[in-house]
Amino acid sequence: MNNQHGLKIGLLACGLIIFLFAGCVSLMEKTGRALDGSSEKTIAVYRTEKNAAHAIEIREVRNRAGERSLLISPGSYPAIKFRGAIPGENGEFYLTALDYLAGNSHGWNEYRLDIIGSGKLLTNSTTATFSIQPEIDAVQISSGRIRRFDTRIIGDEALTSLRNRRERITALAEWMNSVENVPAITDLKNFDKY
Numbered sequence: 392m393n394n395q396h397g398l399k400i401g402l403l404a405c406g407l408i409i410f411l412f413a414g415c416v417s418l419m420e421k422t423g424r425a426l427d428g429s430s431e432k433t434i435a436v437y438r439t440e441k442n443a444a445h446a447i448e449i450r451e452v453r454n455r456a457g458e459r460s461l462l463i464s465p466g467s468y469p470a471i472k473f474r475g476a477i478p479g480e481n482g483e484f485y486l487t488a489l490d491y492l493a494g495n496s497h498g499w500n501e502y503r504l505d506i507i508g509s510g511k512l513l514t515n516s517t518t519a520t521f522s523i524q525p526e527i528d529a530v531q532i533s534s535g536r537i538r539r540f541d542t543r544i545i546g547d548e549a550l551t552s553l554r555n556r557r558e559r560i561t562a563l564a565e566w567m568n569s570v571e572n573v574p575a576i577t578d579l580k581n582f583d584k585y
Contacts, residue, residue: 434459437512437519439466449512449521451477460487461512463523470494473523474503475510482513482520486527498542502535502553532557 431452438448446466453459461484463473474488486508492501508527513520535553537544544552567573576582 430455431462437514437521441466447521449519462490463521473506478512482511483509484512485509486523488533489529497540498538500535500537500553502532502549504557505530505533 431454433450433452435451436448437450439446448464448466450462450464451459452462459477461473461475461477463475465471465473470492472490473486474490475484475486478484486506489504489506490502491504493499506527506529508524510521510523532550532553535549537549537552574581574585576585
């Protein structure tokens with residue numbers, strides 16, 4: 392009888408651990424979703440060949456509210472997605488945002504940078520032709536989240552931190568562009584050294 396009682400307690404404890412583990416997994420924050428928390432359904436996908444020099448994937452998506460938009464992913468930079476309005480009759484569309492997700496050894500940063508730009512997407516039954524005008528203006532970071540170790544930063548605190556970080560990086564890039572004879576910096580070690 393003691394063995395059966397011990398077995399029941401062991402199975403109960405094992406079940407409780409599995410339940411707690413499953414509960415923790417379901418509470419884990421998921422990255423890569425739309426920043427408003429909604430998931431988006433893909434309606435159509437257009438992509439270049441995977442081995443193309445400048446691979447691009449364009450997805451037409453619809454969110455829960457039924458709003459449709461384009462997500463444009465440059466193959467060289469999978470953490471960046473340009474968001475644009477659905478093209479009009481002549482194929483012209485407007486870029487509205489850049490969604491960015493970057494991981495590091497301590498966590499991740501995710502934000503939406505509002506942008507102003509335009510492009511053209513023409514499709515037929517077998518092909519698509521795509522272009523973006525080179526003049527893209529960054530407006531500001533409109534939403535974001537930061538995860539650092541076990542701390543999650545959201546809301547106004549995340550916006551302030553991400554906007555300040557963007558300003559520092561922009562100022563550094565402008566300074567480096569103004570200095571003559573800046574060496575080619577190809578990695579973080581060379582950057583730190585410089």
